[in-house]
Amino acid sequence: MCSCFRSKLDIGIAAAGKSDAPPGSPSSLSISARLRDVVVRVVHAGGRIEMYEAAVPAARLIHRNPGMCIATPDVFRHPDEAVLSPDDVLLPGNKYFVIRCTTVEKLRRRQSQKTLTGDELEDSVSSKDFAVAKDGWSKLKKHMKEKKKFVPPIQRPRIWKESDWEPSLTSIKELSL
Structure with a gap:
């Protein structure tokens, strides 16, 4: 700028x-x-931050960014409540995200799948969630030993049939005037 x-x-x-x-x-x-x-802070998907001195109608940002939605930072936990409508106003002192509408739809689908399976969102993640038991490693090593090397399939030799066809053109005599 x-x-x-x-x-x-x-x-x-x-x-x-x-x-x-x-x-x-x-x-x-x-x-x-x-x-x-x-200020009103608006964070775009690429990381660019816009700051506005006064309250901004959400319709203005939606009009400037077609295909995008305006949402509060809670959009990743509660996508249904976090997306703002064009009638809403962005207030100073708050942060808002401009994200793709397809991303919001994906978040909503994941949220509904988690509620159907009974999984709850956890605010904290520990290393125990990612740890693998020693038995798991030994099974993985055993599987790696049993795995056979890749052998490419046998290729059939290509036999080209020689054709008896030969191009033939009839000659045309031109008349000169």
């Missing part, structure tokens, strides 16, 4: 970043925390 089109918010962010406090200090963190409370 051209520097001549910088908004007041961008200038305020740049001024906030030029403080005398070193990065990571409490004063610089408080500035970024204050900016989060003041």
Whole structure:
């Protein structure tokens, strides 16, 4: 984006970043925390973040991004409640995601499958969930030993029949005038 089109918010962010406090200090963190409370943050699928100073109607973002949905960060846990309609308004101090509508449909399908099977979403994941017992490794090694090497199939020799056909063209005499 051209520097001549910088908004007041961008200038305020740049001024906030030029403080005398070193990065990571409490004063610089408080500035970024204050900016989060003041702006509407819209995160796109590619990671690009847009910030708006005031409340923004969801219809405007939906119109700008066809095929995309606007959702709250809870969309990955509760896709049915997190998707916003065009009538909703994005409020300052909140973060919203712009994601594909097909992604929302996939999340809804997965959510319905989990409720049908009785699986509950877990907020924490431990290494025990991914650990494999020693017996499992020995079975895997045994299977690898039993596995035969790939032998390509025997190819049949191709026999080309020689044909007796030969191209023949009848010659045409041209008349010169």
